[in-house]
Amino acid sequence: MKLKLMAAALAAAGLLSTAAQAQMEIQFWHSMGGALGEKTNGLAEKFNASQKDVKVVTTFKGTYPESMTAAIAAFRAGSAPHILQVFEVGTATMMAAKGAIVPVAKVMGDSGEPFDPKSYLPTVTGYYTDPKGNMLSFPFNSSTVMFYVNKDAFKKAGLDPSKAPRTWKEVLAAAEKLKAAGQQCVYTTSWPSWKHVENFSAWHNIPIGTKENGFGGMDTQFAINSPLHVRHIAMLGDMAKKGLFTYAGRTNQGDAKFSSGECAMFTGSTGAQAGIRKAAKFEWSINMIPYHDDVKGSPQNSIIGGASLWVMGGKKAPEYKAVAQFLAFLSRADVQMEWHTDTGYVPITQAAYDMTKKSGFYDKDPGAELAVKQLTNKAPTANSKGLRFGNFVQGRTVIEEELEAVFSGKKEAKAALDDAVKRGNEILRQFEAANK
């Protein structure tokens, strides 16, 4: 009896799958929870409604590391999705997995879909492009780090709320005044390594690692113990000691500290805006991140965070054609503009940027444009086009651990950054050995 039932079920499943064969199903695994997840599903629905041949099926797979782990496990079991959203620190790991992924440039080229690499914003795509200029993954949600100021707190401290500090010197001066005025938490940050090491380096045009921050080869080494790095981290350690800097944690815990009004100044992702807009009961402004004005050539440009879409290997040619169709849809200026204005992530094509500008959106929401301006402040250099370090999930943890040691007063900045380089390089060497 049981057997019969099972046979019937199998037959039914078989029937169903033949019925669905007319329409190609593309599996898309992502990490966009909550409102962002709805927007992502909206994109897929819009694409599915726009044509009949391809159906994109979106699946939320948890946080970035979780969905990457899930995809790796699925790949090992032979059932990887077609499209996988991977956060920026996973880029080098994905890149090195040559048999597991197909470069986006190849997917697009083979499919005959219109694809002009030059139409994409270089700071955004540069992060995901190989040294020969081939786009490896498709930038989906790109953010950058911004500087937020609580204008009410500034007013209370007798500072000019319309003038946010532009340099670290000005930040320090404002911090002293805020502290004197009784501000509990003066400055905090989210994503400490991303802001104070990675973006700090790009913004001041100094290398994060040798070999063009790892773009030039896997034999790269960390260079984050330069005098300027040490000076900056020592300054933060000093601020922490004086109560001018409150450490919030390794991810986005700083967001809530700012939006609740606890902290007066804050560096965090462009993506934090939505939450601040919702929660903040005070006037605030969004600004470019501060820099050290005695460093020649700074500010350069900031680098992106967020994630890109990778096309997984081992699928059939028609499936790749369908994937290409979807990616071409995502590149459309109107789709990009909608995504950009809805989510706060930066647009990935020049056309989408121009279109948004023309629509007058930036007049209402200058913060949205500021991110693009900061990313494209100058033409990216070898130090500022991004970073590509193997196993950087581990590498970033190492950097954050060492930063915590400085902020808690356990270690001097120089010793901590030296250790971060030493420990980080061991991880890089292991990655190099595993991917020979």
Place this chain on the structure above:
Amino acid sequence: MEKRVVFRSAWLPYVLVAPQIAITLVFFFWPAFQAVWYSFQLQDAFGLKTQFVGLANFAALFKDGNYLESFKVTAIFSVLVAFIGIAISLLLATMADRVLRGAMAYKTLLIWPYAVAPAIAGVLWAFLFAPSIGVVTYVLKGWGIDWNWILKHDQAMVLVVIASVWKQISYNFLFFLAGLQSIPRSLIEAAAIDGASPLRRFWTIVFPLLSPTTFFLLVVNIVYAFFDTFGVIDATTQGGPAQATNILVYKVYHDGVKAADLGGSSAQSVILMFIVIALTVAQFRFVERKVQY
């Protein structure tokens, strides 16, 4: 007198234990064997390239000062969790044992936390102790204590120890209560008639008679602190600040799952496996024999 059942058939006993053996093989031995196998390999995240590297993964671990530091953290953490957990549960069990009215209600309430998943326990305590919004933080601030476990090592340790102990107290409590109830009343009454104070009765009669339970719980609690507290750590400190609460099993998870370094993570699991084997042997050999029943 021992009871013995003798099977007449030669193969029937084997068939009867076969399912259990099969489950053990598939769910315990196979993964364990795989961990050992992976620990000798260097592999990229997707398993595309695999090299046999012998003991290189282990050598790298013991050269890594942070791994050795993690041992120290784990040792401190487990000792704290085991001792505090056992002490509090013993106290609670002795008190509950004396309660005459509403004993059932007390016992049930004390057992409740055991039903809470470690991750939930972690989140719960993390909320109570959250640096900016926590209720306890607010009270502590009133006492002039600057509570910020996100940056302060000792406070982070205190937090994970509290959450882990709280979670384990019920389990310890149950065993102690059962142990207490199996102590013959006549012994205690005899001592009482001889004029021994309650405290003296406890230390000279009850505590020695409880020693098998205590030793059993000691091993169980250490194993618990080693492995099951993963959820608590992941939900609160995630090993931070600067590795202050990075216990061995959390490092295995971080390196293997989050950082996709299967070889290094497997090598760590193998080391953990040996620690558990050693603990189990110690329990059977040393504890079961030396303890006075």
